[in-house]
Amino acid sequence: MLENRWETFARENAEWYIYTAPDVDFTTAEGRSFFDRSGREDAAQILAEAGPRLTGRGRALEIGCGVGRLTMPVSERFTEVLAVDIAPTMLRKLADNAQRAGRDNVRGFLSHEPWDTQGPVDFVYSLIVFQHIADWSAIVEYFTRIGSCLAPGGVCWVQFDTRAVSLPYLAVSRLPDAVLPRPWRKGIRRVRRSRDRLVELFESCGLRVASELRPGERHAFLLTR
Numbered sequence: 163m164l165e166n167r168w169e170t171f172a173r174e175n176a177e178w179y180i181y182t183a184p185d186v187d188f189t190t191a192e193g194r195s196f197f198d199r200s201g202r203e204d205a206a207q208i209l210a211e212a213g214p215r216l217t218g219r220g221r222a223l224e225i226g227c228g229v230g231r232l233t234m235p236v237s238e239r240f241t242e243v244l245a246v247d248i249a250p251t252m253l254r255k256l257a258d259n260a261q262r263a264g265r266d267n268v269r270g271f272l273s274h275e276p277w278d279t280q281g282p283v284d285f286v287y288s289l290i291v292f293q294h295i296a297d298w299s300a301i302v303e304y305f306t307r308i309g310s311c312l313a314p315g316g317v318c319w320v321q322f323d324t325r326a327v328s329l330p331y332l333a334v335s336r337l338p339d340a341v342l343p344r345p346w347r348k349g350i351r352r353v354r355r356s357r358d359r360l361v362e363l364f365e366s367c368g369l370r371v372a373s374e375l376r377p378g379e380r381h382a383f384l385l386t387r
């Protein structure tokens with residue numbers, strides 16, 4: 163399955179694939195602090211954008227948590243965070259990071275595990291994840307499950323790349339990985355999605371679009387029940 167490439171990425175250089183910054187060496191203390199700072203800033207922005215509608219601070223759910231760049235700061239604001247990823251090595255690194263940070267309220271789940279039956283979720287969030295999922299049926303499954311566990315009054319903040327599909331984009335998508343630079347290869351490349359098709363999916367899962375921000379590469383949807 164295509165998304166299993168993330169397991170390879172996680173073993174090779176997890177931080178680089180998570181937060182692609184060509185000039186940063188994430189094995190150094192400086193690189194690590196850049197990585198952590200980027201996570202605190204992104205988490206603060208997500209929480210600020212969801213904030214006015216967020217009522218509960220009990221259970222949060224992150225789809226595509228990686229090594230916990232966002233999970234760690236979010237776990238300071240919620241009773242617990244369910245952190246879902248497709249790559250076991252990401253979850254192992256997340257557990258190490260949580261332990262190092264003294265956070266015992268983070269629970270990791272592989273995608274197929276029962277993260278959606280742990281009780282109602284007050285806040286679902288996902289950044290730079292769905293843009294990498296090439297299989298539409300996997301996205302449908304996620305939103306069906308999110309729709310089933312989001313608490314009444316809960317909020318879902320989720321990002322997609324909704325830029326228009328252009329001819330150069332289509333051409334690059336058809337090229338073999340061997341001739342492409344790393345960020346354009348399968349698994350890590352960004353898959354563009356139609357905004358209208360996404361809204362149709364959300365609604366079919368019982369989720370209503372309360373607001374939208376930054377249409378395009380970092381299109382964020384704020385969903386409620």
Ligand SMILES: C[S@@+](CC[C@H](N)C(=O)[O-])C[C@H]1O[C@@H](n2cnc3c(N)ncnc32)[C@H](O)[C@@H]1O
Pocket residue numbers: 165168169179180181225226227228229230231232246247248249252273288289290291294295300
């Ligand atoms: C670019 S990283 C972002 C990680 C995290 N959201 C962050 O902002 O630091 C993408 C993450 O999504 C995970 N991922 C990719 N496809 C997935 C899928 N189908 N289900 C769950 N996680 C997935 C990858 O393993 C990786 O950890």
